[in-house]
Amino acid sequence: MSWDLFRRVCLGGVLLVSWGIHRVCAGPLDDLTRLRNETSWRASSSGEPWQTSNGDCRPIPPGETLVLADLEGPGEVRHIWFTVSAEDEFYPRSMVLRVYYDDRAEPGVESPLGDFFGVGHGLRKDYQSLPLEISSEGRALNCFWRMPFGKRIRIEMTNESDRPVRCLYSYIDWVALPSLPHGTAYFHAQYRQERPCRAGERYLILDTEGRGHYVGTVLSVLHSEASWFGEGDDFIYIDGAAEPTLKGTGTEDYFCDAWGFREFQQLNHGVTIWEGYDAGDRGTAYRWHIQDPIRFSKSIRFEIEHMGARVNPDGTFVSGFIERADDYASVAFWYQEGLPKRFAPLPPLSERVRPTQLFEAEASRAGIVHSTGEIQVQEGDYSGGKQVLFVAGTSDATLSLPFVVEKAAKGILRVDLTTSWDYGTYEVRLDDGAASGPHDFYSASIKNRAVKFPVSELSSGPHQLHFKCLGSNSASKFKGSDRQGFNLGIDSIELIETP
Structure with a gap:
C-alpha cells in the first residue's frame, strides 16, 4: 500500500x-x-558488472520470450515491479506475463501485462488498490499478490508484437522459506475474452476444479453500440451447485459501484478506464475479494450476463435490458491447491485487439494548414511520446490536419486531444461533415479529451480534420500573463473498427 x-x-x-x-x-x-526464518532475495534486470553498470534493462525482440526469474523453492514472491519502453503503443496488451510453478507444463498465471495489472485495452492509467498499483502515468507497475512455490517458479514475459520492446526493467522480490505449510494454495490468474460476447450464453470468467478461494476480477469492455452495457447479473456456482450460490443484481453492483460507471479508485474496487457510453468507448473495472474471498472445496464457475440498454441510431429508446454483443475481456484471480483446470487458452494477439488504425498527429506536421500562429511538436506523455501544439494567437484561428486511411473501415474515428490552462474552445469537423462542438479545451492542468465521429464507412485514402477556434474560456491564460489563451493540442487519431 x-x-x-x-x-x-x-x-x-x-x-x-x-x-x-x-x-x-x-x-x-x-x-x-x-x-521469521526467511531470507530475502531479489531477481532483477540489474546489469553486470553490478558495481559499475547502468545497463539495467533487458530488450525483448518481436516474438521472443524473456525469463525474468527462475527460482528454486520453497519460497514466496512478495512484490513485482515493471516499467517498459516499447515501440508498440499498445504494449500492455501485446506483452504477455506468464508464471510457471514446480515445472508444470501449463502456466499458473497467463495474461496480457496491462490486463493483469487492472488496465485493459492496451492503455495506461495510474491507480491504487490493495494488491496492484500503477504510477508514473501508467508506466510503473507494482504487484503485491503473494505467490508461494514449493519446488520452483519461473516468471516470463513474451513480446507478441511485431515491434521491439526496447527496455524492460524488473524487480522480483521474494523470500526463501524452510518449507511451505501443508495445504498452501498457489496464486493463479487467467485472461479470457469473447469478441463479441456469444449470443445466448453468459460470459465465462472462471471455471476451475479443486479447493481454494476466489480473490478478484478485472473486466474490460469495448462497446459495440451506444448506451449502457452493464445490466448483466453475476452468477457464481460453487462445488457443482445446480443454481448459483451467489446471485448478483447488475454489473456495476458486482464491482461495488452504482448507477453506471465513472473512473474512480478504492482499496477493493474501482474503474480504471471509462470513456463513456458511445460505440467504440472502452472501460475497465476491478473488484478484489481480499477481505471477502469466495471459498470453494471442489469447483467454482463464475459467469456474468452481457445485458444492457439499446437505442436506435436516431436516439429513440428500444430496451433497458437486452442482450448486447460487446467485446469482453477478463482476468480471474484465485488461489487453489493442486493443478487448476485449463479453461481458457490465451488467444493470439491478432484476436486480442480490435482492428485499429492509429495516426500520430505529429506525423502530419508538414501537411498542416493553419491561419495564424505557429505549429510546435511537444514531447511528453502522449501517444508516440509527442503531440502537435497549435499556438493559435487569435480567437478565430483555423487549422486543418491531413491523415491517410490505409483500409476502409466502419466504426469510430476517435480524435485524441489534450486540455490545458491556455487552450481555446474549438469546433471539430471531419472532411465536409457536420461540426462537432463547441469543445472547451481549457483545464487547470494537462488532461486528455477525445472527440468522436461515428463513421458508417470511412473510405481509404486522404482525409482532413478541420479545427475552428470559437474563442476560449475566460480562465484560459498563458502562464504568468493575463493574455488570453487559444491554443490547441492534437495527440493522435484512432480509427476503431466496430461490428
Whole structure:
C-alpha cells in the first residue's frame, strides 16, 4: 500500500473504527514485530558488472520470450515491479506475463501485462488498490499478490508484437522459506475474452476444479453500440451447485459501484478506464475479494450476463435490458491447491485487439494548414511520446490536419486531444461533415479529451480534420500573463473498427 493511500485510509481518524479497515492496515504492520526464518532475495534486470553498470534493462525482440526469474523453492514472491519502453503503443496488451510453478507444463498465471495489472485495452492509467498499483502515468507497475512455490517458479514475459520492446526493467522480490505449510494454495490468474460476447450464453470468467478461494476480477469492455452495457447479473456456482450460490443484481453492483460507471479508485474496487457510453468507448473495472474471498472445496464457475440498454441510431429508446454483443475481456484471480483446470487458452494477439488504425498527429506536421500562429511538436506523455501544439494567437484561428486511411473501415474515428490552462474552445469537423462542438479545451492542468465521429464507412485514402477556434474560456491564460489563451493540442487519431 502506498504511503498516500495508507495515510488516507489508515490514519483518517474515524475510519479506524471500521474493523475491516483496522485488519487491512494493522495486519501488515503487526507482522513486522514477528521475526521469521526467511531470507530475502531479489531477481532483477540489474546489469553486470553490478558495481559499475547502468545497463539495467533487458530488450525483448518481436516474438521472443524473456525469463525474468527462475527460482528454486520453497519460497514466496512478495512484490513485482515493471516499467517498459516499447515501440508498440499498445504494449500492455501485446506483452504477455506468464508464471510457471514446480515445472508444470501449463502456466499458473497467463495474461496480457496491462490486463493483469487492472488496465485493459492496451492503455495506461495510474491507480491504487490493495494488491496492484500503477504510477508514473501508467508506466510503473507494482504487484503485491503473494505467490508461494514449493519446488520452483519461473516468471516470463513474451513480446507478441511485431515491434521491439526496447527496455524492460524488473524487480522480483521474494523470500526463501524452510518449507511451505501443508495445504498452501498457489496464486493463479487467467485472461479470457469473447469478441463479441456469444449470443445466448453468459460470459465465462472462471471455471476451475479443486479447493481454494476466489480473490478478484478485472473486466474490460469495448462497446459495440451506444448506451449502457452493464445490466448483466453475476452468477457464481460453487462445488457443482445446480443454481448459483451467489446471485448478483447488475454489473456495476458486482464491482461495488452504482448507477453506471465513472473512473474512480478504492482499496477493493474501482474503474480504471471509462470513456463513456458511445460505440467504440472502452472501460475497465476491478473488484478484489481480499477481505471477502469466495471459498470453494471442489469447483467454482463464475459467469456474468452481457445485458444492457439499446437505442436506435436516431436516439429513440428500444430496451433497458437486452442482450448486447460487446467485446469482453477478463482476468480471474484465485488461489487453489493442486493443478487448476485449463479453461481458457490465451488467444493470439491478432484476436486480442480490435482492428485499429492509429495516426500520430505529429506525423502530419508538414501537411498542416493553419491561419495564424505557429505549429510546435511537444514531447511528453502522449501517444508516440509527442503531440502537435497549435499556438493559435487569435480567437478565430483555423487549422486543418491531413491523415491517410490505409483500409476502409466502419466504426469510430476517435480524435485524441489534450486540455490545458491556455487552450481555446474549438469546433471539430471531419472532411465536409457536420461540426462537432463547441469543445472547451481549457483545464487547470494537462488532461486528455477525445472527440468522436461515428463513421458508417470511412473510405481509404486522404482525409482532413478541420479545427475552428470559437474563442476560449475566460480562465484560459498563458502562464504568468493575463493574455488570453487559444491554443490547441492534437495527440493522435484512432480509427476503431466496430461490428
